Amino acid sequence: MTLGNQRADGRIRLLLSELQLPFGASEPISLTVHGGERWHLAGRNGSGKSTLLKIIAGQEKEAGGECQVHGSVCYLDQHFSLLDxxxxxxxxxxxxxxQRxxxxxxxxxxxxxxxxDDALRPVGQLSGGERLKVALLAVTSAPQPPDLLLLDEPDNHLDLDSRLLLERALADYGGTLLVVSHDADFIAALRLDHRLVLGSPAVG
Incomplete structure (x- = not known):
């Protein structure tokens, strides 16, 4: 299972201009993210990492400044909230x-x-690894992979096999990736080569 052979096109996919979070870090955020870049979003608990991803995904409203998203977005959190x-x-x-x-x-x-039976049981009764599989199918079944993929600690509560499945699915993803994670091995496996730290002091 992969997210397709999307190419890193280098286009501007995300532009944050003096963005003010409603919760978390008080410093305004200005950032330009291009197609194909892979970002690690770091910071202490409560610094606003999840809030920022939800603003980018259009699920929350910024307190000030501007957030411009160019292209399609998919937000995948540790609870796989895109699933009912x-x-x-x-x-x-x-x-x-x-359409499928x-x-x-x-x-x-x-x-x-x-x-x-597993395919017909309510998703809420499945294990974390099984829910991950359904969520990844939901993402990879789209006619085109998302231009911007937001991952909010998706590696939490996963067994090793499920984590490896997630890493493999993301290995060849050519779109833009923003990831919140505290796991150094997971971060290294995803080859995240850019870093944004919210708040001070911060931990990765």
Whole structure:
């Protein structure tokens, strides 16, 4: 499972100008992110890392300044909130990708060892690794991979196999990646070569 062969086009995908967070770090943020860049978003707990990602994803409103996003965005947090926990894996995928047939989606789920009963159980009853598989299918089943992928500690509560699956899925992603994580090994595996630290002092 991969996020496609999208090329790093170098276009401006994110422009933050004197952005003020409603919660967390008080310093305004100015930043330009280009297509194909891979960013580690670091800072102490409460510094506003998740808030910033939600602003970029359009789920929260900035307190001041400007946030410009150019291209499609996908936000994936540690709770996989793009999924409805009351719906089954199959129903979630049909809701998110109505252009895909149910048989095709079931085949994709089976390819990740989510068969029959597992594919029909409410997502909220699945393990963290199983929910990750459904969430990654939700992202990779789109006709085009997102231009900007926001990951908010998605490696939390995952077993080793699930983490490796996530790392492999992101290995060839050519779009823009912004990741919140405190795990140095995970950060290294994703080859994050840019870093933004919120607040002071901060930890990665």
């Amino acid at each position: 926990p009351a719906q089954s894996a199959t129903d979630n995928l049909r809701r998110l990708h109505p 047939s149910e048989s095709e989606l079931r085949t994709r789920l089976a390819g990740l060892r989510l068969r029959r």
